[in-house]
Amino acid sequence: MKKRQHVLILGGGVGGVATAVALRKSFDVTLVTESDFINYALLPKLFVENLNYLNAIIQTKILSSFGIQVYRDTISLIIPSEKKVKTKKGKLFTYDYLIIALGAEVPIAPHFWSIEGFSQFQKEAVNFKGGKLVIAVEGIPYRCPPAPFDIAYRLKRYFESKSLNVQTIILHPEAKPLIAVGEEVHKKLIQGIEREGIELKAAYHIKKIDPIERKIENESGELVNYDLLMYVPKHKAPNVVSQSELSTNDGWLNVKKNFRTEKYDNIFGVGDIIAPTLGLPMAAFLALYEAQFVSSLLTNQEPPNKAEAACPIEMGSYSFIPFCDFRSKIENGLPPKCKIIEAEQNFIGFFRNLIHQRLLSLFSGL
Known part of the structure; x- marks a missing residue:
C-alpha cells in the first residue's frame, strides 16, 4: 500500500482548520497551533450579553476525531530547504506539503x-x-x-x-x-x-x-x-514568518495568486498571513476560500470559482451587508465586485448566526 504524503499545517484559525478538515481523507495531516480555535466574530455579542469569552472558544483537540494529529506548540523556525519545522518545545516536524496559516499578531x-x-x-x-x-x-x-x-x-x-x-x-x-x-x-x-x-x-x-x-x-x-x-x-506578521526567507519586505508571507509561496511550490499560505501580500482584507470568508482553493490543488479537484466575503454592518435602519467577490483582486489586482444588501437588524442577527454555524460546521466535518 502506497504511503500517504504528509501535510503539515501551522495555525489553528479558520484557514488552518478548514484546510486540515478538507485534506484529512487524502493525506496524513498534522496541525500545530499555540491556542484553541477562537470565533472572534462572537466577542461583541458576548460583551453586550454579558457572557464569558469561553463561549467563543472551541477546543481544537476535537479535530483528532477526524484523524488529524493536533499539537499545542509555538512555531520557532521554518526551514523550507530541508522541509522541516521546529517548535519552542523542541519538536521537529517534517512534511511533504506545508500550509502556513499563522494569522496575524494582535498587540494586547x-x-x-x-x-x-x-x-x-x-x-x-x-x-x-x-x-x-x-x-x-x-x-x-x-x-x-x-x-x-x-x-x-x-x-x-x-x-x-x-x-x-x-x-x-x-x-x-x-x-x-x-x-x-x-x-x-x-x-x-x-x-x-x-x-x-x-x-x-x-x-x-x-x-x-x-x-x-x-x-x-x-x-x-x-x-x-x-x-x-x-x-x-x-496587526503584525508573526516573527517566525517575517524573519524567514518566505516573507515580503513588509514581513507577510510572500505568495502568488494561487497561494503558493514564491520560492517553494510545496509551501502554501492561507488566511490573514497572506492578506496584505495580495491586497485583501483579513476576513474569515476569504480564509475559507483560500483553504478550499489550496485543498483543491493538492487533491486535483476543481477550485472554487468565487472568492466571496460578507461582513454585516449594524447601523439601525441603515444596517447593510457588503457582499464582495475578490477573485478579480486576487487574479488581476482589480477592485472586487461588490453589491450591498440592505437589511433590517433582525436579519443582521440571523446572518451573524449563519456565519457562526458555518464556522462550527468545520468541526463537524461538513
Whole structure:
C-alpha cells in the first residue's frame, strides 16, 4: 500500500482548520497551533450579553476525531530547504506539503480582536459612567475592516440601553474608510454613521495615547479626550514568518495568486498571513476560500470559482451587508465586485448566526 504524503499545517484559525478538515481523507495531516480555535466574530455579542469569552472558544483537540494529529506548540523556525519545522518545545516536524496559516499578531489592548483584549475591555467598561466612547484604529491592516464601525454602533446602543449618555467617536487612519470595496459601500457607511450620531474622524493617524490623562494625539497635534477607549492595533506578521526567507519586505508571507509561496511550490499560505501580500482584507470568508482553493490543488479537484466575503454592518435602519467577490483582486489586482444588501437588524442577527454555524460546521466535518 502506497504511503500517504504528509501535510503539515501551522495555525489553528479558520484557514488552518478548514484546510486540515478538507485534506484529512487524502493525506496524513498534522496541525500545530499555540491556542484553541477562537470565533472572534462572537466577542461583541458576548460583551453586550454579558457572557464569558469561553463561549467563543472551541477546543481544537476535537479535530483528532477526524484523524488529524493536533499539537499545542509555538512555531520557532521554518526551514523550507530541508522541509522541516521546529517548535519552542523542541519538536521537529517534517512534511511533504506545508500550509502556513499563522494569522496575524494582535498587540494586547482593550478591544475585541483577541481574548486578552476582550477581557481588558470588559474590565475597563465596568467603570464607564457615560461620556466619550472612542474607537481608535491605529493602522491598516486589521482583521475585518468594517468591524470598528459595526462595534461602535453596537456599543453605543448597549450603553444607551443602560441609560448612559454616550458620545461615540471613531478615529480611523483612512481618508475614506472601506473605499477599497467601492464608493457605494463607503457612502452607505457614512450615511449610517451620520444618522446614528456617531462622529468619524477620518485620516486620523495616531501619534500617542496618554492613558493617565485619557487623551489621544495624532501626527498633526489634534487631541481627542476619552472616557472609555477601544483601541484597534495594527496587526503584525508573526516573527517566525517575517524573519524567514518566505516573507515580503513588509514581513507577510510572500505568495502568488494561487497561494503558493514564491520560492517553494510545496509551501502554501492561507488566511490573514497572506492578506496584505495580495491586497485583501483579513476576513474569515476569504480564509475559507483560500483553504478550499489550496485543498483543491493538492487533491486535483476543481477550485472554487468565487472568492466571496460578507461582513454585516449594524447601523439601525441603515444596517447593510457588503457582499464582495475578490477573485478579480486576487487574479488581476482589480477592485472586487461588490453589491450591498440592505437589511433590517433582525436579519443582521440571523446572518451573524449563519456565519457562526458555518464556522462550527468545520468541526463537524461538513
